[in-house]
Amino acid sequence: MNQIVAMTSYADRLDEACDSRHTSLEKIFNSDFFTLSSLMGPISDGPEWPSDASWLALAHDDCACIISDGLSDPWVDRDRSDSGLGLEVFVESPDVTFSQDAPMAIADTWMFPMTAEISHTLASYPRLCEKLINGEPLSLRFNIEHIKDGRGLVGALLHRPPHLPDIQIANGSAALIAATLIKADELRWLTGRGIEGRRTLMTALYEAGVGSRSILNRPSVVGDL
Numbered sequence: 067m068n069q070i071v072a073m074t075s076y077a078d079r080l081d082e083a084c085d086s087r088h089t090s091l092e093k094i095f096n097s098d099f100f101t102l103s104s105l106m107g108p109i110s111d112g113p114e115w116p117s118d119a120s121w122l123a124l125a126h127d128d129c130a131c132i133i134s135d136g137l138s139d140p141w142v143d144r145d146r147s148d149s150g151l152g153l154e155v156f157v158e159s160p161d162v163t164f165s166q167d168a169p170m171a172i173a174d175t176w177m178f179p180m181t182a183e184i185s186h187t188l189a190s191y192p193r194l195c196e197k198l199i200n201g202e203p204l205s206l207r208f209n210i211e212h213i214k215d216g217r218g219l220v221g222a223l224l225h226r227p228p229h230l231p232d233i234q235i236a237n238g239s240a241a242l243i244a245a246t247l248i249k250a251d252e253l254r255w256l257t258g259r260g261i262e263g264r265r266t267l268m269t270a271l272y273e274a275g276v277g278s279r280s281i282l283n284r285p286s287v288v289g290d291l
Contacts, residue, residue: 114190
């Protein structure tokens with residue numbers, strides 16, 4: 067058995083991981099998807115993805131959705147994980163329409179740069195991936211045109227949605243991480259509150275019916291905290 071594993075090429079390992087991930091994601095989201103290549107994403111100075119950076123676009127319930135596609139690919143090096151960074155991240159929003167007749171149009175919306183920015187950030191900081199896999203919600207602040215606040219910033223809460231299963235891949239599983247857009251005052255409220263504050267905000271978002279969705283114009287949940 068060890069000889070067979072040793073003879074498996076990286077290309078074969080990569081194909082197996084990709085095929086199994088796509089099959090699993092189709093079942094989880096009950097939708098076909100389209101690939102957005104890395105050439106469409108923001109140019110970055112050095113996040114190391116296990117293989118090539120890529121994303122998937124699809125419709126999920128009443129939302130358009132973009133998912134990273136490759137953070138859970140196997141590393142080339144045999145002494146590193148066959149599930150890469152162990153996760154994939156997604157953004158879903160009812161404010162964007164996804165059309166299978168023009169699937170690439172979603173790349174011109176705010177959703178794609180947001181998903182790409184967060185994907186590259188996670189690729190750059192594996193320690194953040196470990197925290198998310200272990201169930202710790204995280205908040206990020208970044209700059210995306212069209213949805214930024216008065217200071218030019220956008221906030222997102224990254225977490226494992228309780229209603230979605232892990233992605234099943236050829237050599238195990240990978241966590242499915244939601245990046246949910248949060249309001250400027252919600253981001254400010256998190257300051258100094260640490261992990262318990264992020265968990266409290268996450269609970270409030272689900273109780274308010276927001277869940278994992280990124281909704282541009284919604285009431286803040288800060289008043290309920």
